[in-house]
Amino acid sequence: MKKTQPWHLDMKDMQIFRIPRQRPPLRKPTWIIVLICMVSVFLIFTYVYPPQNSGECHIFSYRGCKTFKSWLPPLTRELTDEEVASRLVIREILNAPPVIRDSHKVAFMFLTPGALPFEELWDKFFQGHEGKFSVYVHASKDRPLHFSRYFINREVHSEKVDWGKISMVDAERRLLTYALKDPDNQHFVLLSDSCIPLRDFDYVYNYLINTNVSFIDSFVDPGPHGNGRYSEHMLPEVEKEDFRKGAQWFTMKRKHAIIIMADYLYYAKFRDYCRPGMEHNRNCYSDEHYLPTFFHMFDPSGVANWSVTHVDWSEGKWHPKSYTAKDVTYELMKNITSIMDSLHVTSDERREVQMKPCMWNGDPRPCYLFARKFLPETLDNLMLLFDNYTSISN
Ligand SMILES: *[C@@H]1O[C@H](CO)[C@@H](O)[C@H](O)[C@H]1NC(C)=O
Numbered sequence: 001m002k003k004t005q006p007w008h009l010d011m012k013d014m015q016i017f018r019i020p021r022q023r024p025p026l027r028k029p030t031w032i033i034v035l036i037c038m039v040s041v042f043l044i045f046t047y048v049y050p051p052q053n054s055g056e057c058h059i060f061s062y063r064g065c066k067t068f069k070s071w072l073p074p075l076t077r078e079l080t081d082e083e084v085a086s087r088l089v090i091r092e093i094l095n096a097p098p099v100i101r102d103s104h105k106v107a108f109m110f111l112t113p114g115a116l117p118f119e120e121l122w123d124k125f126f127q128g129h130e131g132k133f134s135v136y137v138h139a140s141k142d143r144p145l146h147f148s149r150y151f152i153n154r155e156v157h158s159e160k161v162d163w164g165k166i167s168m169v170d171a172e173r174r175l176l177t178y179a180l181k182d183p184d185n186q187h188f189v190l191l192s193d194s195c196i197p198l199r200d201f202d203y204v205y206n207y208l209i210n211t212n213v214s215f216i217d218s219f220v221d222p223g224p225h226g227n228g229r230y231s232e233h234m235l236p237e238v239e240k241e242d243f244r245k246g247a248q249w250f251t252m253k254r255k256h257a258i259i260i261m262a263d264y265l266y267y268a269k270f271r272d273y274c275r276p277g278m279e280h281n282r283n284c285y286s287d288e289h290y291l292p293t294f295f296h297m298f299d300p301s302g303v304a305n306w307s308v309t310h311v312d313w314s315e316g317k318w319h320p321k322s323y324t325a326k327d328v329t330y331e332l333m334k335n336i337t338s339i340m341d342s343l344h345v346t347s348d349e350r351r352e353v354q355m356k357p358c359m360w361n362g363d364p365r366p367c368y369l370f371a372r373k374f375l376p377e378t379l380d381n382l383m384l385l386f387d388n389y390t391s392i393s394n
């Protein structure tokens with residue numbers, strides 16, 4: 001019996017328990033261990049699911065009994081103490097009434113190895129909107145030289161980031177920690193050095209401050225680059241059917257950022273069992289699975305399931321398309337800003353394309369506020385076109 005297997009206790013298990021003698025002979029010690037396990041699981045099961053007509057439920061009022069059950073998912077096993085505690089904290093944070101504040105800011109969190117080639121463009125984007133945003137920079141390799149007043153002295157304590165490793169998630173969490181210290185920050189955006197804004201500040205601000213969800217990308221990919229990365233070592237906390245994939249570039253509401261601060265249990269599962277170079281030459285990248293899986297499990301209707309940062313995977317290579325200076329035209333920007341459907345492609349041989357309209361508080365709206373990956377050479381074109389393409393109305 002593998003410790004990592006969840007217990008799916010049903011009638012078949014019960015029959016095995018009752019008629020052990022008819023089973024092929026097992027060596028005695030194994031047989032005894034199996035028997036003890038069966039008995040203890042049976043006892044736990046009857047404790048968690050008392051028979052309907054037993055007195056257990058009447059100890060609480062009927063409502064208390066129902067509430068107790070409804071905040072837990074249907075149980076096929078007993079949750080560990082850590083899981084019970086974790087779910088309790090998540091539920092409390094999700095159900096807490098929103099704090100009304102006079103000032104709401106969007107935190108723009110830049111995750112970069114060093115230089116920020118689009119600082120000038122972002123400076124233009126932020127100009128005139130003081131008091132409605134804050135900037136944080138995590139520079140994992142070289143300390144960038146800033147010239148924009150919005151970026152100077154905005155670096156948080158930074159550590160080395162290895163591509164695809166947990167240090168990437170650690171950097172995201174670090175940015176969230178520093179950004180959460182400002183109680184006015186209500187929405188948190190993760191951006192890379194190759195990201196650019198697609199809209200003017202007011203559009204982005206209103207889109208994010210007035211949304212009722214976090215824009216966290218999340219979908220089921222049955223292929224090798226999705227579920228193929230799942231490891232059963234993540235059991236019992238993370239089951240394969242809950243495993244999700246999504247781009248790392250999120251935007252997040254404050255309550256979700258706090259939940260991430262509070263989580264250690266699920267974070268540790270991904271740190272230990274979703275990393276490059278695992279057994280059987282498998283690679284798993286926590287930055288593409290931890291948040292998509294976590295929010296699918298605990299607040300599925302609280303996330304949009306797409307990222308507001310556009311990226312072009314249509315070339316079908318290992319890396320998305322990098323836009324060059326000659327790619328950047330008014331037509332390209334118009335094309336990207338007018339996309340109304342989010343797109344996911346599975347990595348199995350069927351290459352199934354999942355398309356869904358982007359809904360903003362119940363109404364269809366263009367999907368994207370930001371885009372990547374732009375090469376530094378595109379800066380001049382983007383500066384020239386910025387006022388033009390950000391005034392495209394749709
Ligand atoms: C996101 O996907 C989940 C399933 O994982 C679904 O329950 C939820 O309704 C979706 N969210 C939105 C906003 O459609």
Ligand SMILES: *[C@@H]1O[C@H](CO)[C@@H](O)[C@H](O)[C@H]1NC(C)=O
Nearest residue numbers: 327329331332333334335336
């Ligand atoms: C913009 O979209 C149109 C229609 O889909 C396509 O024909 C054109 O090549 C696109 N242009 C650019 C620059 O992406």
Ligand SMILES: *[C@@H]1O[C@H](CO)[C@@H](O)[C@H](O)[C@H]1NC(C)=O
Nearest residue numbers: 212213301302303361362363
């Ligand atoms: C967000 O708003 C839409 C439309 O009003 C509604 O259908 C949806 O349930 C809301 N989602 C959340 C998480 O409040």
Ligand SMILES: *[C@@H]1O[C@H](CO)[C@@H](O)[C@H](O)[C@H]1NC(C)=O
Nearest residue numbers: 330331387388389391392393
């Ligand atoms: C932006 O530039 C294009 C092409 O140069 C032009 O056709 C269009 O009218 C301009 N749009 C705005 C809003 O200035």
